Amino acid sequence: MNRGFFPPAEPVSRLIDEFNKLPGIGPKSAARLAYHLLRMPEAEARSLAEAIIAVKDKIVLCSLCQNITDSDPYAICRSKQRDQNKICIVEEPLDILALERTGQYQGLYHVLHGVISPMEGIGPDDLKIRELLGRLKSGKVEEVILATNPNLEGEATAMYLQRLLSPSGIRMTSLARGLPVGGDLEYADEVTLGRALEGRREV
Amino acid sequence: MATTKSPRTASDVELINWSALREKDPVARLEVQAQRASGSLRVEIALRGKIVAAEAGASYVQKRIRVNGVDRRAMDLIGLINVVLFSPKDIDLVDGEPALRRRYLDITNSQADHRYLRALQRYHRVLQRRNYLLRLIAEHRARPEELDFWDRELVEAGSYLIALRQQTVAALDELARPIHDQLTEGQERLKMIYQSSVDKEAFQEALSAARDKEVAQGMTLIGPHRDDLRFLVNERDMNIYGSRGQNRTIALSLKLAEAKFIAARAGDSPVLLLDDVLSELDAQRRHHLLQAALGYQQVVITASDADRFEPAFLARAAKFEVRSGMIQAL
Numbered sequence A: 001m002n003r004g005f006f007p008p009a010e011p012v013s014r015l016i017d018e019f020n021k022l023p024g025i026g027p028k029s030a031a032r033l034a035y036h037l038l039r040m041p042e043a044e045a046r047s048l049a050e051a052i053i054a055v056k057d058k059i060v061l062c063s064l065c066q067n068i069t070d071s072d073p074y075a076i077c078r079s080k081q082r083d084q085n086k087i088c089i090v091e092e093p094l095d096i097l098a099l100e101r102t103g104q105y106q107g108l109y110h111v112l113h114g115v116i117s118p119m120e121g122i123g124p125d126d127l128k129i130r131e132l133l134g135r136l137k138s139g140k141v142e143e144v145i146l147a148t149n150p151n152l153e154g155e156a157t158a159m160y161l162q163r164l165l166s167p168s169g170i171r172m173t174s175l176a177r178g179l180p181v182g183g184d185l186e187y188a189d190e191v192t193l194g195r196a197l198e199g200r201r202e203v
Numbered sequence B: 001m002a003t004t005k006s007p008r009t010a011s012d013v014e015l016i017n018w019s020a021l022r023e024k025d026p027v028a029r030l031e032v033q034a035q036r037a038s039g040s041l042r043v044e045i046a047l048r049g050k051i052v053a054a055e056a057g058a059s060y061v062q063k064r065i066r067v068n069g070v071d072r073r074a075m076d077l078i079g080l081i082n083v084v085l086f087s088p089k090d091i092d093l094v095d096g097e098p099a100l101r102r103r104y105l106d107i108t109n110s111q112a113d114h115r116y117l118r119a120l121q122r123y124h125r126v127l128q129r130r131n132y133l134l135r136l137i138a139e140h141r142a143r144p145e146e147l148d149f150w151d152r153e154l155v156e157a158g159s160y161l162i163a164l165r166q167q168t169v170a171a172l173d174e175l176a177r178p179i180h181d182q183l184t185e186g187q188e189r190l191k192m193i194y195q196s197s198v199d200k201e202a203f204q205e206a207l208s209a210a211r212d213k214e215v216a217q218g219m220t221l222i223g224p225h226r227d228d229l230r231f232l233v234n235e236r237d238m239n240i241y242g243s244r245g246q247n248r249t250i251a252l253s254l255k256l257a258e259a260k261f262i263a264a265r266a267g268d269s270p271v272l273l274l275d276d277v278l279s280e281l282d283a284q285r286r287h288h289l290l291q292a293a294l295g296y297q298q299v300v301i302t303a304s305d306a307d308r309f310e311p312a313f314l315a316r317a318a319k320f321e322v323r324s325g326m327i328q329a330l
């Protein structure tokens, strides 16, 4: 006998559905989060909702490094303390956080927002490479550090950039081996990543 | 145990007793004690079934592998306990599809060499991405220059695979020849040849030459994934001309040669498992096989009745009987 299934009230089930769309959140966690919010004081819930709207309203891509920022140019690009002669190329904004945590790098960054991936139909034209070439035209940059992830897609992207930039004569380096193969920069610990930066080699 | 997979079942779920599958937490456990030249090993594999009742066949199995009490990945187990299994199905190696022979060489090489396994995994990842890219190029959604990286990686991993397979086939060929001579009383001269779809020294050139064709077909047409292993007897290709009996004996010579090959590379002798093969052979070949088996350190032979063995052989063996799922020493 089917005893029938009574779904939660519509606003609750809608919230559960929205949570369920987030990475790493299954239906059970989504329901748990939704009921947690229901018990939350009104002010806290409002603050969370506003924070979500603010990231969509106020966040833009930095016109220089393409990192996500609320003020263009991004703080690192504006800073006089940073070494303007070095640009470290990363796949995603989160990689900048990982590299900054090491405290070992004082140069600038450039975010590609992806990586060459034939399986997902992503080619060089889908990445922020044109923007990078524009930045390099100034002639101030002396070293480009290729810090894509140590997997096939990351290596393919690094090789593409290396071929593209080699006529410019700019020194090109990549992070030293020692990062777990197939792993993401994002998950590497500070010590390992710091060492990989320190031991970077010419490509 | 040697590969963490069962040769008898396609899925790990089938290894768990069928009636236990309907219980809340079905499990199967397997434990092996092995003595190797480098020391003793205790390998445990525990399977825990998870049944998703709503969708038929959606049950899956969690596998936990421990070596001397320490958790390991399945990949780490390869090469730890070396086993050479011979079953009646192995005749497919001689008269079946080329993919079976490539798989055989890949397993044999991976057991002896971790670097081979890594190169093989990388080759297949590169191949898959390269095939996607070929199709994107055909649809004008990517440029041919984007192949450069994937070509380089395909050549690097691929030529290593070819080189190692060639070495292995040459070694197996040398070891199998005298064994086959013995089994056939000198009637059949066996020759094994690795037939590559590409000269590994000119792999890149061959890829460049094949590019238009590959783009048109949307797949990689040369490389170790297109290679084959040929068995010649008295210079005739057995994949085409071999009789059942001839091909069965070739498969047996190959497996006996493989056991010697692994012993030489790993430093100690693998366990030879001859599963229900005696009934398929005539008295003469059975006699020579059992003679050859005496030359190996540990051999496990299964047969449906003891009459298949010669008394002189039985006198030197430890005998067990399997009756309704229970094993008893005789």
Ligand SMILES: [Zn+2]
Residues within 6 Å of the ligand: A062, A063, A064, A065, A066, A067, A073, A074, A075, A076, A077
């Ligand atoms: Zn910036």
